Amino acid sequence: MVEVLLAFVSMSGNTEEIADLIEDQFDDTSVTVTRKDIDMDGLEAESLEDYDGILIGTYTWGDGDLPFELEDFHDDLDDVDLTGKDAAVFGSCDSSYAEYGKAIDIMSEKLKAQGAAIVLDNLKIELDPQDEDVTRCETFAQDFIKKIQTKAAYS
Ligand SMILES: Cc1cc2nc3c(=O)[nH]c(=O)nc-3n(C[C@H](O)[C@H](O)[C@H](O)COP(=O)(O)O)c2cc1C
Numbered sequence: 001m002v003e004v005l006l007a008f009v010s011m012s013g014n015t016e017e018i019a020d021l022i023e024d025q026f027d028d029t030s031v032t033v034t035r036k037d038i039d040m041d042g043l044e045a046e047s048l049e050d051y052d053g054i055l056i057g058t059y060t061w062g063d064g065d066l067p068f069e070l071e072d073f074h075d076d077l078d079d080v081d082l083t084g085k086d087a088a089v090f091g092s093c094d095s096s097y098a099e100y101g102k103a104i105d106i107m108s109e110k111l112k113a114q115g116a117a118i119v120l121d122n123l124k125i126e127l128d129p130q131d132e133d134v135t136r137c138e139t140f141a142q143d144f145i146k147k148i149q150t151k152a153a154y155s
Pocket residue numbers: 009010011012013014015016058059060061062063064065092093094095097098099100101102126127128
């Protein structure tokens with residue numbers, strides 16, 4: 001059984017909408033997805049070791065900063081070995097800010113530094129997903145599922 005974690009933070013619901021679109025793509029696949037709203041459900045960094053694939057969603061705060069709710073999680077990842085995991089990062093951004101979606105880049109870099117393979121380009125959606133963004137979110141999820149299924153088939 002291939003297990004994927006879909007974990008996100010969302011202050012005003014935009015990143016959650018993206019997570020919903022991604023989660024839907026796992027229906028009727030052989031891949032099991034576990035959804036976590038980090039602010040509500042909590043998430044221990046070391047629990048990432050339990051999954052084959054990791055999808056993290058985040059909005060950006062301040063001047064290109066991680067949201068407060070992700071700071072401890074991000075720091076705790078220092079002690080977690082993600083070698084052998086496939087990962088990708090997504091989130092809602094706002095192009096009126098200079099550091100567009102920077103928290104997505106920060107989280108992606110951290111997962112990579114801990115050994116995960118970042119298998120897709122970071123997915124940055126402007127505010128809430130519009131029609132063309134829905135397709136981008138669905139394709140992102142489908143590509144991730146394909147990659148993780150292919151990897152499972154050869155391991
Ligand atoms: C105080 C503040 C600072 C922000 N800073 C950034 C930023 O640096 N870069 C960016 O792309 N978006 C920034 N945003 C925009 C949010 O990331 C954006 O509104 C996003 O859609 C929120 O996602 P959510 O609905 O999932 O919470 C900021 C928003 C606020 C309120």
